[in-house]
Amino acid sequence: LIGITCSKSEDLSEWYQQVILKGEMLEFTDIPGCYIYQPASYRIWEFIQSFFNDRIRKMKVKNCYFPLFITEANLQREKDHIEGFAAEVAWVTEGGKNKLEKRLAVRPTSETAMYSFYSKKIRSHRDLPLKMNQWNNVVRWEFKHPMPFLRSREFLWQEGHTAHMTEEEAGKEVLEILDHYAAIYEDLLAVPVVKGKKTIAEQFPGAHYTTTLEGFIPSVGRGIQAATSHCLGQHFAKMFDITVEDPNQQVKDGQARDKLHVWQNSWGFTTRSIGVMVLIHGDDKGLIIPPRVAEVQVVIVPVGVTAKMADADKQKLYDEVDKLRQTLEDVDIRVECDYREGYNVGYKFNDWEMKGVPLRLEFGPKDAAKGIVTTSRRDQSGSKGEIPVSDIGSEVPKLLEEIQKSMYQKASDEYAAHRKIVRDWADFVPTLNDKNVILVPHCTTEDCEDQIKKDSTGNVEGQEVDVRAPSMGAKSLCIPAEQPEEIKEGTKCVNPKCGKEAVKWVMFGRSY
């Protein structure tokens, strides 16, 4: 077992691949874009699932499961939903030895699978609001270069689909879900995100509006879409005839009530989140897992065990290590002891560091004599501490919380330091090339965005940039909910070729 043999700052994609493989998070298969989620990453997904299930259960969302396959007829029911995405749909055309009469789509998302059912299930306003969610896999035959967790042909996610009587009830839920998504990132994964709304150019075509969480990968200075919560308006309801009779209408006996189309939302959170967490927290020794989602939060390594040590002494030490473990388990800490014979301490330290275990306790005869354990935080490598054996039951949980908070704070400070306000076009590309995302006064129109994408690909003389960056222009990431300041009357759009009034501060960046 050797450690990571490259540096995050020099070759991010090589570093990323080594870290997730040697950290036993994921394994490649013989199918491009399809990966094995090893227990280390699947456990993180389970932490996310139970956190999110607890919250949506309180919102009366019910989990369910719809078929993997969708008929072509159903998939085509919502035209502008599908036309932009048709190239990404995978199809099944044979069953065993028989060619299928009609090919079946492998679900790329389940709106069209669920909404013909919604049309039947929702008869009256008393059936509203209807709130269903499913944890499943979806397939999108992306052609862009696949990246484990970040962009794969099959991925795991949850997709929530709700139906409401009014636009404002739907709108309230859209934001409530976005807050829960932000809590997954910030409270569990220690990953900062910016909340906002997609511009028309970047929103999901089937949506009335799209709200989004935007992450940031400092190593390459690129944004990354981290989760979405859409209000679909009545768009799909009209396509799928999901209506209720108007309960407020004054009708005479026998007069039929008007039919009202329901207001719908759909929201999704994927295993991309695990890749984002790895990219943000990992270092040149490997993974760093935030304690709240660490399968192993503490590893206790007996030290000072030498070949010439008397068996009785070794056993005594191991018994004391086991008592430490028991004390920590009694306060619900997830702990492992590394009693492996035949591996030296250096090997063991390297192994657990590569797996990203957030806290190591070293315990040897010297520590025992002093009645302390030596602590080593994974997030601040080299920082050692001491905790009296008698206090570990209370001090270790505190230290883990401190690690969790400081991982978040470090990432949040880094994101803030690379989110720059730009008022003049002359600063747009240079600031972008400095591995930043930027906030600019913008008109929020689509053709202006296309222009900016074209005009922001190049290099600037004398500015070294990430070799892949110049080929990529900046796109709008979101209209941040938190606007930096009022846009002053008469402020022009940052794009000199535009000339329109700026209406919002819009966050632009190169992105995954």
Ligand SMILES: O=C(C[C@H]1NCCC[C@H]1O)Cn1cnc2c(c1=O)CCCC2
């Ligand atoms: O999936 C959504 C919208 C919505 N789906 C449910 C979860 C939330 C949100 O992602 C958008 N979308 C993205 N990508 C694709 C499709 C698609 O509808 C359909 C065809 C294949 C590719």
Ligand SMILES: [Mg+2]
């Ligand atoms: Mg896509």
